[in-house]
Amino acid sequence: MPSSANPRLFIGSSSESLPIVEMLAEELKDAADVVPWNDKSIFPATQYFMTSLLQAAASFDFGLFLFEPDDLVQSRETTSAVPRDNVVFELGMFVSQLGLKRAFAMVPRGRVKILSDLAGFQPIVYDEPRDAAELKARIVKEQDRITRRALVSELKSLLAPALSGPIQQIREILKRRGPNKFGVVSPDAWNVGDVGSQVRKMVTAAVEAGPQASIRHLALDMAEFWNTLVDEILHERSTFRDLQWRCLMIDPESPAIKDVASTSVNARMADLQIEKIGSFMHRNAEALKARGVRFECRLYKDPPMMHGFLVNGVALLWSMCNIQDGRLDGENTPYWRFEATRDTLLSCHPANSFRNWFDHFWKHRSRDPWEEGEKPWPIGATEPRA
Numbered sequence: 001m002p003s004s005a006n007p008r009l010f011i012g013s014s015s016e017s018l019p020i021v022e023m024l025a026e027e028l029k030d031a032a033d034v035v036p037w038n039d040k041s042i043f044p045a046t047q048y049f050m051t052s053l054l055q056a057a058a059s060f061d062f063g064l065f066l067f068e069p070d071d072l073v074q075s076r077e078t079t080s081a082v083p084r085d086n087v088v089f090e091l092g093m094f095v096s097q098l099g100l101k102r103a104f105a106m107v108p109r110g111r112v113k114i115l116s117d118l119a120g121f122q123p124i125v126y127d128e129p130r131d132a133a134e135l136k137a138r139i140v141k142e143q144d145r146i147t148r149r150a151l152v153s154e155l156k157s158l159l160a161p162a163l164s165g166p167i168q169q170i171r172e173i174l175k176r177r178g179p180n181k182f183g184v185v186s187p188d189a190w191n192v193g194d195v196g197s198q199v200r201k202m203v204t205a206a207v208e209a210g211p212q213a214s215i216r217h218l219a220l221d222m223a224e225f226w227n228t229l230v231d232e233i234l235h236e237r238s239t240f241r242d243l244q245w246r247c248l249m250i251d252p253e254s255p256a257i258k259d260v261a262s263t264s265v266n267a268r269m270a271d272l273q274i275e276k277i278g279s280f281m282h283r284n285a286e287a288l289k290a291r292g293v294r295f296e297c298r299l300y301k302d303p304p305m306m307h308g309f310l311v312n313g314v315a316l317l318w319s320m321c322n323i324q325d326g327r328l329d330g331e332n333t334p335y336w337r338f339e340a341t342r343d344t345l346l347s348c349h350p351a352n353s354f355r356n357w358f359d360h361f362w363k364h365r366s367r368d369p370w371e372e373g374e375k376p377w378p379i380g381a382t383e384p385r386a
Contacts, residue, residue: 007061007179012037012091014070014084016140019152021066023159027167031174032062037090058339061180063094063103064170067123069111069133080113097184101177106166108132126166129158183347188317188337195309195317195335196228202311203233203240212292213243214312216358220304220321220330221270222249222277230280234288234295242292248358248366249273251299260303265321265328274299274369278376298366303328308335308354315340316351 009032011021018038025034035042057063067088069081083105094103107114108128135155142148189195206213219225233240250257252267252274261267277297281288288295308318316338322329340351370376 005179006032007174007177008033008035008059009062009064009174010035010037010042010057010060010094011064011066012087012094013066014068014087016070016136017066017068019136019139019155020068020159020163022152023156023163024064024167024170027163028170028174031171035060057094057097058184058186059341060094060098061102061178062174063091063098065091065094065103065105067105067107067112067114069108073113081111082113083107097186098180102180104173106170124166124169126162129162132158132162179344181344181346183339183342183345184337185339185347186337187334189335191333191335192224192330196225196232198317198335198337199228199309199311200232202309202314202317203243205314206311207240207243209313211242213240215243215245216310216355217245217247218304218307218309218354218358219247219249220265220307220328221252221267222247222273223266223269226273226276234280234284234293236284236287238291240291240293244294245296246358246362247295247297248300248361249297250304251301251367254299254301256301256303260323260326260328262327262329264330265304270299278370282376297369298362299369300361300366302361302365306354307333310340310351310354310358313341316354318350318354 009028011024011034013021013036015038018036021036021038025036028034065083065087067083070084070087071082072079073082074080091103091105097103105123107123107125109125111128111133114123132155135151135158139148139151139155142151188198203213203215206215229245232238233243233245250265250267250270252258252271254267258267274297281295303323304321306318306320308316310316317335318338319333319335322332338347338350339345340348342348
């Protein structure tokens with residue numbers, strides 16, 4: 001993450017339009033931290049494209065997309081030039097995350113047919129010089145690196161006057177709206193059965209950021225997620241290293257929880273899951289220690305109002321626990337994502353509050369499941385590596 005106070009600007013385009021991207025990046029570098037679509041940090045080879053795109057859309061303050069006449073389509077016996085379809089798709093992804101005021105397109109006047117679904121969408125317009133299209137075509141076909149570099153330089157000189165106005169317009173947008181202070185808040189999973197893949201992505205991002213990932217997991221009875229946690233994170237086949245996972249789950253011995261327990265938030269199920277956790281840790285403690293993975297579990301005594309996952313420096317996945325007719329309802333558990341990549345984001349407030357409440361309960365309102373007997377694995381066996 002850049003350390004400057006400038007907003008982050010993503011620029012998307014076709015490969016044919018990279019010379020224009022380079023011009024914009026150079027001219028706007030003092031007004032924004034500009035990252036073009038071909039930057040290796042955006043679409044790493046080891047990650048699915050859609051995952052990378054969603055993460056990118058959530059981590060930028062603005063998205064600029066070049067709607068150039070890259071392709072031809074025929075509709076109703078009329079042939080028209082249209083922007084590359086993936087560029088249009090990426091604009092839609094950024095609009096869904098940042099809104100219409102922070103994701104916008106730039107088009108050459110009269111050269112591109114805009115989708116009817118974008119009717120009323122006001123792009124930034126520039127007047128493309130007469131010879132620019134032919135020069136772009138020559139650049140695409142040119143194989144000689146030196147000749148191609150000369151053609152790109154010629155194209156940039158040709159486009160410079162035409163792009164001066166749009167560049168100034170973009171500068172004004174960046175200055176007027178500034179960094180996104182709200183952050184991204186979005187639905188991320190329908191229920192606990194769907195949340196595993198999202199948690200894995202968040203943990204992956206935290207581990208890659210280093211030096212150690214920290215996960216606070218406020219759980220219910222762990223009826224479903226324990227198997228997901230083992231399969232996705234804790235299993236010996238997992239490649240995750242250097243992380244701390246703290247889990248708070250309901251106390252099956254708590255009278256307050258027994259009084260409102262139900263089939264979906266079940267004290268007996270919690271008791272069975274505690275046995276499973278202990279058995280797994282007894283068998284795998286040393287293997288986890290070798291990977292620098294520390295797993296801890298405590299039990300809270302108060303009826304749950306919420307549950308979720310906070311992954312440091314990434315996001316909070318949060319859901320409410322319903323109560324009906326005096327019984328807890330854990331059947332419908334949609335999870336909302338609150339971005340927490342920067343402390344200045346308003347979406348960090350729920351994440352920070354979740355962390356503080358979690359830590360309070362961990363220290364003052366919970367107990368060790370094995371405090372009355374011998375711990376099923378050696379104390380400190382899953383301490384992170386030095």
